[in-house]
Amino acid sequence: MLQIAVCDDDPEAVRTHRETAEDCLRQNKSAGKIMTYTSSDNLLYDIMEDHFFYDLILLDIEMPGNTGMEIAEKIRPYLPGVKIIFITSHIEYAIDAFELSIFRYVPKDDAVGRLLAAIQDALKLIGLEEGKTYKIQTSSRLEKIPYKEIYYIERDGKNAGITWSGGVSRVRKSLQQVYEELKAEEFLYIDRGCIVNLIHVMKIKDSIAVLKDGTSLPISRSHLQEVKERINEYWGAHI
Numbered sequence: 740m741l742q743i744a745v746c747d748d749d750p751e752a753v754r755t756h757r758e759t760a761e762d763c764l765r766q767n768k769s770a771g772k773i774m775t776y777t778s779s780d781n782l783l784y785d786i787m788e789d790h791f792f793y794d795l796i797l798l799d800i801e802m803p804g805n806t807g808m809e810i811a812e813k814i815r816p817y818l819p820g821v822k823i824i825f826i827t828s829h830i831e832y833a834i835d836a837f838e839l840s841i842f843r844y845v846p847k848d849d850a851v852g853r854l855l856a857a858i859q860d861a862l863k864l865i866g867l868e869e870g871k872t873y874k875i876q877t878s879s880r881l882e883k884i885p886y887k888e889i890y891y892i893e894r895d896g897k898n899a900g901i902t903w904s905g906g907v908s909r910v911r912k913s914l915q916q917v918y919e920e921l922k923a924e925e926f927l928y929i930d931r932g933c934i935v936n937l938i939h940v941m942k943i944k945d946s947i948a949v950l951k952d953g954t955s956l957p958i959s960r961s962h963l964q965e966v967k968e969r970i971n972e973y974w975g976a977h978i
Contacts, residue, residue: 873921935956948966
């Protein structure tokens with residue numbers, strides 16, 4: 740069951756955003772529980788002290804107490820995979836939102852239509868991240884690696900080295916073989932010898948892909964434009 744939080748100091752906005760989230764869950768035939776907050780401090784307490792888990796948070800930026808920006812930064816260690824959608828009337832925050840790896844930025848003056856699409860995209864991504872595993876099988880070992888935990892895959896001589904949350908796993912296959920076996924849109928070549936998982940890309944800066952764990956991976960000149968386009972398609976516009 741999906742866990743969703745809505746936080747805005749305006750009770751009317753909370754009600755509207757909750758209804759939009761409920762509509763998305765019905766349209767996607769997804770089971771979900773939605774918690775609402777009019778206090779940013781209460782949301783922060785529930786996550787950091789009571790260890791509430793959320794898949795998706797709809798968050799206003801300008802609120803008394805902890806701002807949306809502060810909440811997004813503080814909860815990352817507790818909910819590293821959470822999708823955050825900022826809903827605000829202040830467009831100048833969009834750049835900072837991208838730096839915090841925010842899933843989507845929705846202007847309040849266009850929230851009705853764009854919030855529905857943003858939540859639908861978030862639900863699709865959450866579904867995409869769940870359940871898939873890459874299997875490595877030899878005569879002596881069987882290993883299953885969840886797609887969502889794979890950061891990147893590199894050529895390693897005659898092997899492919901899969902870097903994931905559990906370390907580095909090597910499989911005696913070419914990089915192209917592994918890529919074809921994955922068959923997933925979140926994996927993309929950024930260099931002839933490296934495939935990255937777009938789920939973990941935080942930003943692109945000076946031909947470098949920066950991942951959420953701080954890893955920096957060079958993007959070849961020949962792949963740079965395609966990488967930027969694919970990331971835009973995959974994550975959607977922030978503005």
